[in-house]
Amino acid sequence: MVSQTETGSGRPYSPAQVRRLTDFDLTLPALGLLILFFVLPVAMLLTRSVTEPVPGLGNYAELLGSSTYLRIFANTFIVSGLVTLVSLLIGFPVAWALAIMPNRAASIVFAILLLSMWTNLLARTYAWMVLLQRTGVINKMLLGMGLIDTPLPLVNNLTGVTIGMTYIMLPFIILPLYGVIRKIDPAILQAAALCGANRWQSLVRVLLPLAMPGMAAGALMVFVMSLGYFVTPALLGGTSNMMLAELIAQFVQSLVNWGMGGAAALVLLVVTLALYAVQLRFFGTNRMGGR
Amino acid sequence: MLLNFDRLGWWKLVLIGITLLTTAFLLLPILFIAALSFGSSQWLIFPPPAWTLRWYQELLEDPRWLDSAWTSFRIAIIVTVLSVLLGLVTSFGLNRGRFLFREALKALFLTPMILPVVVLAVALYAFFLQIGLNGTLTGFVISHLVLALPFSILSITNALEGFDKSIEDAAVLCGASPFEAKIRVTLPAISHGVFSAAIFSFLTSWDEVVVAIFMASPTLQTLPVKVWSTLRQDLTPVVAAASTLLILLTVLLMVLVAIVRKGLKS
Amino acid sequence: MNRSFLQIRGIRKEYGPVTAVQDVTLDVAQGEFLTFLGPSGSGKSTTLYILAGFENPTRGDILLNGETLLATPSHKRNIGMVFQRYTLFPHLSVGENIAFPLKVRRLPKVEIDAKVSAMLKLVRLEGFEDRKPAQMSGGQQQRVALARALAYDPPVLLMDEPLSALDKKLREEIQHEIRRIHQQTEVTILYVTHDQEEALRLSDRIAVFSKGVIDQIGTGPELYANPATRFVAEFIGDSDFLPCDVVSTVNGRAEIAVCDSMTVSNIPLHGTASSGSKAALMLRPERLLLSKTKSDIGLPVTVSDITFLGNNVHVATKTRKGNVLSVRLPFGHEAISGLNRGDAVWLRFDAGSAHVFGQ
Numbered sequence: 001m002v003s004q005t006e007t008g009s010g011r012p013y014s015p016a017q018v019r020r021l022t023d024f025d026l027t028l029p030a031l032g033l034l035i036l037f038f039v040l041p042v043a044m045l046l047t048r049s050v051t052e053p054v055p056g057l058g059n060y061a062e063l064l065g066s067s068t069y070l071r072i073f074a075n076t077f078i079v080s081g082l083v084t085l086v087s088l089l090i091g092f093p094v095a096w097a098l099a100i101m102p103n104r105a106a107s108i109v110f111a112i113l114l115l116s117m118w119t120n121l122l123a124r125t126y127a128w129m130v131l132l133q134r135t136g137v138i139n140k141m142l143l144g145m146g147l148i149d150t151p152l153p154l155v156n157n158l159t160g161v162t163i164g165m166t167y168i169m170l171p172f173i174i175l176p177l178y179g180v181i182r183k184i185d186p187a188i189l190q191a192a193a194l195c196g197a198n199r200w201q202s203l204v205r206v207l208l209p210l211a212m213p214g215m216a217a218g219a220l221m222v223f224v225m226s227l228g229y230f231v232t233p234a235l236l237g238g239t240s241n242m243m244l245a246e247l248i249a250q251f252v253q254s255l256v257n258w259g260m261g262g263a264a265a266l267v268l269l270v271v272t273l274a275l276y277a278v279q280l281r282f283f284g285t286n287r288m289g290g291r
Numbered sequence: 292m293l294l295n296f297d298r299l300g301w302w303k304l305v306l307i308g309i310t311l312l313t314t315a316f317l318l319l320p321i322l323f324i325a326a327l328s329f330g331s332s333q334w335l336i337f338p339p340p341a342w343t344l345r346w347y348q349e350l351l352e353d354p355r356w357l358d359s360a361w362t363s364f365r366i367a368i369i370v371t372v373l374s375v376l377l378g379l380v381t382s383f384g385l386n387r388g389r390f391l392f393r394e395a396l397k398a399l400f401l402t403p404m405i406l407p408v409v410v411l412a413v414a415l416y417a418f419f420l421q422i423g424l425n426g427t428l429t430g431f432v433i434s435h436l437v438l439a440l441p442f443s444i445l446s447i448t449n450a451l452e453g454f455d456k457s458i459e460d461a462a463v464l465c466g467a468s469p470f471e472a473k474i475r476v477t478l479p480a481i482s483h484g485v486f487s488a489a490i491f492s493f494l495t496s497w498d499e500v501v502v503a504i505f506m507a508s509p510t511l512q513t514l515p516v517k518v519w520s521t522l523r524q525d526l527t528p529v530v531a532a533a534s535t536l537l538i539l540l541t542v543l544l545m546v547l548v549a550i551v552r553k554g555l556k557s
Numbered sequence: 558m559n560r561s562f563l564q565i566r567g568i569r570k571e572y573g574p575v576t577a578v579q580d581v582t583l584d585v586a587q588g589e590f591l592t593f594l595g596p597s598g599s600g601k602s603t604t605l606y607i608l609a610g611f612e613n614p615t616r617g618d619i620l621l622n623g624e625t626l627l628a629t630p631s632h633k634r635n636i637g638m639v640f641q642r643y644t645l646f647p648h649l650s651v652g653e654n655i656a657f658p659l660k661v662r663r664l665p666k667v668e669i670d671a672k673v674s675a676m677l678k679l680v681r682l683e684g685f686e687d688r689k690p691a692q693m694s695g696g697q698q699q700r701v702a703l704a705r706a707l708a709y710d711p712p713v714l715l716m717d718e719p720l721s722a723l724d725k726k727l728r729e730e731i732q733h734e735i736r737r738i739h740q741q742t743e744v745t746i747l748y749v750t751h752d753q754e755e756a757l758r759l760s761d762r763i764a765v766f767s768k769g770v771i772d773q774i775g776t777g778p779e780l781y782a783n784p785a786t787r788f789v790a791e792f793i794g795d796s797d798f799l800p801c802d803v804v805s806t807v808n809g810r811a812e813i814a815v816c817d818s819m820t821v822s823n824i825p826l827h828g829t830a831s832s833g834s835k836a837a838l839m840l841r842p843e844r845l846l847l848s849k850t851k852s853d854i855g856l857p858v859t860v861s862d863i864t865f866l867g868n869n870v871h872v873a874t875k876t877r878k879g880n881v882l883s884v885r886l887p888f889g890h891e892a893i894s895g896l897n898r899g900d901a902v903w904l905r906f907d908a909g910s911a912h913v914f915g916q
Contacts, residue, residue, distance in 0.1 A: 022388070022390075023383070023384045023385075023387045023388030023389070023390065024384060024388050024390045025384070026380050026381060026383055026384030026388070027380075027381050027384035027385060027388070027396060027400075029377060029380065029381070030377050030378075030380070030381040030400060030440060030444070031396070031399075031400075033377070033433075033436065033437065033440070034399065034400065034403070034437065034440075037415065037418075037433050037434070037436075037437050038402075038403055038411065038437050040418070041411075041414035041415050041417065041418035042410060042411065042414045044414065044417065044418060045410070045413060045414040045417055048417070090309065090313055093305070093306055093309040093310070094309060094310050094313045096293075096306060097306040097307065097309070097310040098310070099294070100294050100295065100296040100299075101296060101310075102296065109310060109314055111545070112314050112317055112318050113317065114545060115317075115318070115321065115538075115541060115542065115545065116317040116318070116321065118494060118541045118544065118545065119321055119537065119538050119541045120498050120515070120518075120534065120537040120538075120541070121498055121500060121515075122500060122515055122518045122519060122522070122534070123321075123324060123518075123533075123534030123537050123538060124320065124321070126324065126518070126522060126526070126530050126531070126534055127320035127321065127323055127324045127534070128320060129522070129526055130323075130324070130327065130335050130526060130531075131320060131323065133335075133526070135334065135336070136335075136337075137323070137337045140337075167316070167317070167320070170313065170316075170317065171317075181294075184294060186294035186295055189293045189294050189295075190295075199293065199300075199302065202293050203293060206293075207293050207294075224405070227407070228406075228407020228408065228409055228410070229407075230407075230408065230409045230500075230501050231500050231501065231519075235522060235523075245407060245409040248409050248410070248413055249409060249412075249413065249504075249505075252413050252416065252417075252505075253505070258417065261413055265409075265410045265413060265414070268407055268409075268410060269406065269407070269410055272405070272406060272407060276405060455642055455643075455644065457640045457641075457642050457644045458644045458645075458646060458647070460609075460611060460631075460638075460640070460644070461638065461640060461644040461646075461702070461705075462646065462657065463631045463632045464609060464610075464631055464632070464634070464636060464637065464638045464706075465632075465657055465658035465661060465705065465706075465709070466632050466633070466635070466658050466661040466662055466709065467632055467657075467658075467661045468630075468632050469630075469631075469632065471632075471661065472632070475657075476646050479646075479647075479648040480646070480647050480648060482648075
């Protein structure tokens with residue numbers, strides 16, 4: 001790679017000077033780490049999908065041809081879509097309220113958002129395992145209110161996964177959306193009101209379109225994160241209703257089938273990268289990291 | 292008027308209602324677990340019939356819990372130190388460099404953050420099996436470093452972008468060597484970014500489950516792996532006790548962050 | 558004056574195909590206040606950055622007291638600099654900022670403390686040493702930056718548009734401070750600005766930069782009275798330009814014809830021109846005389862606008878060929894009373910205030 005740094009060229013008055021450390025050189029240790037322990041292993045895994053057990057695309061034919069696996073893909077997309085939708089529906093009003101709330105109240109909500117985000121993932125998932133179980137608090141409450149006669153099966157199925165994942169993803173949609181709404185100048189909505197728009201018209205024609213980039217970016221991020229999520233589906237889902245990440249793990253851990261594992265990993269990678277490409281194409285920047 | 296809280300009319304009540312419900316939805320499970328950890332019921336009945344510290348006693352008397360916590364802590368500390376150091380060096384290179392493919396390189400450094408962890412976990416598992424790093428502390432540190440570094444680079448490059456390089460130039464003209472200027476002037480000025488890098492790196496490693504599940508051996512496992520394998524067997528209240536301690540740690544971390552942020556501001 | 562204190566010798570800076578500085582040569586005397594004046598992109602800042610050591614020249618050398626500076630890295634050049642943006646170290650107090658270069662030089666604490674208070678006194682900020690930069694105004698911050706840059710008694714002080722972020726009134730106030738501090742410390746100052754008024758107010762000499770070269774160096778009055786190029790004439794003071802025909806040239810002086818109606822002789826000629834060629838006649842609005850009575854030696858024009866500007870009145874006029882000429886007259890001048898738009902008037906000028914610029 002060519003580096004053109006201002007300090008890089010040797011100075012004419014000291015020809016004996018050794019080549020100085022350029023800025024590019026500073027990135028080399030991290031680059032080495034990433035190539036050796038990220039790019040290389042992933043590439044090796046993906047290679048195995050077309051070489052094991054025999055060279056060819058057999059693994060992909062099996063993966064995309066079997067109804068069992070297609071069912072898993074469908075599960076993954078349905079749950080991810082549902083989680084995204086629910087997170088958006090709840091997240092938008094919360095982000096909106098946060099953006100205009102008095103500072104003191106907002107900082108309390110922020111603290112709770114942060115506490116929830118930073119609490120250990122397993123602890124949070126465990127809470128939902130307990131809450132949602134047959135004899136859990138939620139079923140008890142519903143029974144007590146007379147809404148149901150027999151306990152609902154809320155866990156070890158996709159319902160449980162959807163509830164648990166929505167819980168985890170909500171902050172990831174609220175925080176970026178809050179940032180976008182916060183940047184909208186209130187004068188624009190005053191102008192809309194002066195132009196004769198009532199509240200519904202202001203919401204639908206002004207506020208929502210202005211918040212749309214944030215909603216789309218947040219939604220895409222949550223959807224992509226959900227697609228590859230492993231822990232929550234594995235603990236809250238049932239053995240009969242797997243998601244894609246669990247399938248990859250199972251291929252490798254229980255079945256020791258590296259070929260199929262690599263193929264499933266490639267499918268997940270391709271979908272993920274394609275969705276990020278869409279985001280980059282339409283929204284320009286990478287809004288990752290929740291910052 | 293939609294962005295003026297006092298002029299929303301009855302919509303204000305709807306917004307407040309949804310926000311309150313959501314806040315409760317986010318907070319209650321955490322409080323619930325904390326309460327259950329002191330409950331006497333083996334079957335996690337709520338409200339608990341009686342209160343007890345039994346689960347904490349079981350937790351603290353089991354050396355496997357303490358060992359795994361200590362392992363997690365050691366790994367997280369090493370990862371934090373390496374991630375911040377590497378993040379600093381890399382961010383300076385990315386921020387100050389004027390070389391080809393700089394943006395592409397930046398994107399590459401951030402990819403481990405956005406790719407599904409399970410893919411990295413499986414890939415590293417296969418690779419480490421071949422080179423004999425599976426189940427070793429080094430293996431844990433490397434894989435967590437790959438996951439933590441993007442957060443570190445992101446935090447520090449953000450801080451560097453907000454720092455006017457002229458200030459460092461001024462220090463150099465004042466007689467400080469370029470390295471001394473970075474240590475004495477630039478580093479204090481971007482300390483908030485370095486601090487976030489450390490927090491994010493620590494949390495990434497400390498809470499990491501997926502890679503750890505693959506990386507763990509019977510003799511070396513992290514706290515999340517211990518929680519995971521316990522949960523796969525049954526929902527024992529000991530996990531509630533462990534979870535409560537983890538929640539407490541989160542609260543302490545948040546307080547620390549708040550204090551440091553305040554300290555950095557003044 | 559010892560002009561060989563600081564010598565810039567044929568400095569050239571190329572960025573790929575772009576040449577930012579083209580063979581700049583310049584001598585600066587000890588204690589001199591020299592300003593680099595020019596528009597942005599004219600190479601004045603790049604030259605300053607080469608002096609500071611942040612950029613390496615493609616060619617050329619810089620000598621301080623006869624020795625090259627280029628072999629010395631920035632931090633050992635012992636040069637002071639005040640930047641365009643606020644560059645106080647945000648985590649250090651005002652006192653610690655001024656002490657920073659002295660601590661880096663490992664001076665004893667007593668000496669540092671004494672120097673810090675002397676410097677605070679110099680920039681008239683006594684009592685501010687415990688403030689953080691964020692608690693101070695822009696003007697105060699730049700004064701602290703000046704104190705910090707002077708704390709180690711540098712032989713040369715560089716200032717890169719230090720006042721451009723301040724509003725006009727504050728700018729003038731700090732210009733006076735800088736003048737006073739220059740006289741008090743007798744430090745050699747190289748000052749970069751794009752503001753001609755600032756340059757004229759502060760400098761002993763001004764080097765006018767244009768497109769990477771120095772068009773002219775001289776004192777303010779020299780540049781104003783005798784601009785070497787059309788660019789300098791435009792940049793220093795106000796100027797009007799009229800197209801003219803060169804009738805003849807003798808010894809750097811020209812006889813010209815303007816607007817077919819009048820010829821003037823003995824006007825200083827700059828650039829190349831020969832009889833019959835086209836050239837530009839430069840006039841100063843404040844040196845034009847306006848008369849309401851027809852005269853054969855005056856240029857006939859029509860008044861197109863009259864603007865009141867406080868102590869001055871600005872009269873815009875048009876020649877028969879449509880060229881615009883401005884005239885500036887003091888308020889209450891008898892030539893203005895009763896003057897109206899559309900009036901026919903005659904303009905006169907003396908050959909000493911006019912210049913002809915060839916191609």
